[in-house]
Amino acid sequence: MRAAVMTAYDQPLVLEDLERxxxxxHDVAVRVDASGVCHSDLTILTGGVPFPPPVVLGHEAAGxxxxxxxxVTRVRPGDRVIASFxxxxxxxxxxxxxxxxxxxxxxRVSVTQRWRRPDGALTTAMxxxxxxxxxxxxxxxxxxxxxxxxxxEQLALIGxxxxxxxxxxxxxxxxxxxxxxxxxxxxxxxxxxxxGARIAGASRIIAxxxxxxxxxxxxxxxATDAVDPGPDGPAAAVHELTRGRGVDYAxxxxxxxxTILATYDAVRxxxxxxxxxMSRQDETVTFPAYELFAREKRLxxxxxxxxxxxxxxxxxxxxxETGRLDIAATVTRRLPLADVNEAFDAMRAGxxxxxxLVPDTGNLMGAAA
Numbered sequence: 001m002r003a004a005v006m007t008a009y010d011q012p013l014v015l016e017d018l019e020r021x022x023x024x025x026h027d028v029a030v031r032v033d034a035s036g037v038c039h040s041d042l043t044i045l046t047g048g049v050p051f052p053p054p055v056v057l058g059h060e061a062a063g064x065x066x067x068x069x070x071x072v073t074r075v076r077p078g079d080r081v082i083a084s085f086x087x088x089x090x091x092x093x094x095x096x097x098x099x100x101x102x103x104x105x106x107x108r109v110s111v112t113q114r115w116r117r118p119d120g121a122l123t124t125a126m127x128x129x130x131x132x133x134x135x136x137x138x139x140x141x142x143x144x145x146x147x148x149x150x151x152x153e154q155l156a157l158i159g160x161x162x163x164x165x166x167x168x169x170x171x172x173x174x175x176x177x178x179x180x181x182x183x184x185x186x187x188x189x190x191x192x193x194x195x196g197a198r199i200a201g202a203s204r205i206i207a208x209x210x211x212x213x214x215x216x217x218x219x220x221x222x223a224t225d226a227v228d229p230g231p232d233g234p235a236a237a238v239h240e241l242t243r244g245r246g247v248d249y250a251x252x253x254x255x256x257x258x259t260i261l262a263t264y265d266a267v268r269x270x271x272x273x274x275x276x277x278m279s280r281q282d283e284t285v286t287f288p289a290y291e292l293f294a295r296e297k298r299l300x301x302x303x304x305x306x307x308x309x310x311x312x313x314x315x316x317x318x319x320x321e322t323g324r325l326d327i328a329a330t331v332t333r334r335l336p337l338a339d340v341n342e343a344f345d346a347m348r349a350g351x352x353x354x355x356x357l358v359p360d361t362g363n364l365m366g367a368a369a
Contacts, residue, residue: 003056003115003133004340005123009047012341013057013132018115018123020137025071027114028140030081033152035131036060037343037355038160039187040278043255044126045344048280055124056115058131058357059085062155065143066135074140080148082159084309085127087141101304109139131156132340132357144313150320153334153356154327157188158316160304161354162327165192165253166316167305168276169200173249177201182238182266183223185253186214187347188354189276191221191330193251198222199324202249206241208234211350221326233258235265246271251302255279261287264299272298276305330354 001020004013023029035058044051061083065075075081089095092104110128114137117123124130128142146155165188169175181197183190186209197205198221207218207226215226227237239246246268252259255277264273264287291297305312319325333355335343343355 001115001133001135002337003130004058004337005117006045006053006055006057008053009045013045015338016117018056018117018133020135021114021116023067023069023137025069026140027069028065028072028075028138028143029067030063030083030136030138030143031066032061032063032131032134032136033359034062034156035357036157036159036161036188037340037347037357039189039347040160041126042344042347043278043280049278050281051126054117055126056130056133057126058133059083059127059129060156060160061129061131061136062152062159063136068140072140075143075145079145080155081143081145082155082313083129083131083136083138084142084144084313085129085160086304086309087128087139088309089141090310098308100308100310101306103141105141109141112139132337134337134359144309146314146317148317148321150317151328153331153358154320155317156356157327157330157354158313161188161330162192162316162325163307163309163312164276164302164305165189166196166199166325167307167312168193168251168274168302169196171306171312172300172302173251173272173274175200175202175249178203179248180204180206180242182206182208182234182247182250182263183218183253184208184229184234184251184259184263184266185277186211186218187253188330190214190251190253191218191353193253193276194218194223195221195325197249199319204247206238206247208237214350214353217329217353221329234262238266242268248272249274251276253277257283257285260285264297267297269295270297272300274300274302276302331356334358
């Protein structure tokens, strides 16, 4: 089984032939039909979140069940599944209280090693998945079965970008109909925050990004305004469009200290700033504490769109099937696994919204965009 392995930080991924250990009683083997390349993968590749190599990167995938362990009950061979980068046991303190994104058993499952490199050494898979591969070997808690004919490249993005972006608007912020929204950073996840705000009924959605084609895509997907942050920054651009008031909800989908502060500054008094982008662990943010008291703004973290994957994944599938949510428009590159490093290059250059790795671009998905 071929997989793209991170052997060192800030170095190209290396394709290796890995051998799977025998499945445990609750493990599942899945053929990867598509996997998305997310900015979180780049953050780990550059050492922004310590994840010691070697590791098979990738955490956004859809596929078909090939084989199951002896005690698996959630899926069976032939099922179409979306991978969840947070395993969900459904039984722990957080899971039973509707906070499955913080499943207390997730870490143990995520660090289980199931693949061996050519030298026989075991390797870790990112989030217990390792989606930049031809197959997954995962705990059944990491899979959600879906009954749909949607293309795999769209289902794969539900596993992270869609659930995070749409969930940020619907679950975390709970955007109210008629409200005003700003989205700072309109890459893959940002485009889904825009759509989530549209689905929620926001009256004005301001997309802020320095890249023109991302602003244009956001307008096509539901933004009412799209602006370049310019030299004065995102907050100034938002205030100019709102007569100096700011918006009801602002979303940072970049995860840098400057954009987090700009997101906080972009909301009105009493408004809500939601931090969606994954920051590097060595970065910090400071601002006057008096702001929280005097302006009554809410600063809210957002992990995985506050998603409860067993119910949210099928809901998102339904939104796509009924035309309320557009995933296809966000797929700007389709590449074979061997070209995974090109996807990272395009991301660094700001040339893509979402790259998707597919088994055979010629026969399955059409020519690369």
